[in-house]
Amino acid sequence: MFKLRTLAMVAAPIGVVLIASSCDRQPGAVAPGIGKPLAHFQPGNFVCVPVKITGGGRIDYPPEQAEKNPPASHEYETFGAHVIGSGQQDANGVCLADKGALEWVDHRPEMEVNGHPLNLHATEVTFAEVATDASCTDGAVHWGGKLRVQNTGQSDLDFEVWDCDNGEPGRNDGFAISVPAIGYAVQCFTVTPADPTCYLTGGNRQFHPTH
16 A cells, blocks of 8 residues: 655635645655646656546545545545547647546535535646556546636636546545645655555546557
8 A cells, every 4th residue: 555645735715724644655755845746747757649537536635545534524525537638739749638527526624615615627628648657557647727616716727637547446546636826736645656646435537548
């Protein structure tokens, strides 16, 4: 099992709330700043090829783990997401996404905005690139675009996702998200090339081979 260090924060309309939790991790692991992927998520480790990944899931964070937190705690996030790309790239070398969607809900009471769970909704998915060095057995994708904070109406915010299909069952899969403009991220730092994905405690990510 991965040994993890976890960190997340969210900007509320009147301020910034920071929640941190940490566990032992392997020596030499380096945690990046919020919203900055680890070294092996740099462009040189991605390729523009046809891609499709679908499904949804639950992450129990914090603490990020492979088991669910008690239901009454509401210490978890749920999401549904998919992205499809044909492998085309623009003049700047960006791997273009054809279409995609993301609906993300952070159920943690401390992350509520205006009395409701934080709800992020993608309005546009613009890029999708396949990782060439990830430890995900079936496929790993870095993708993102623009989203809206449903609670506040803030829109046109950049987001990025790290997505891992690590075989069956789905509890071995991983997912992470960052929205730098509001200082929000759910990322779990490990020493594997699947950084910074967090274990799913429910659901399944499905990487679909394309030809």
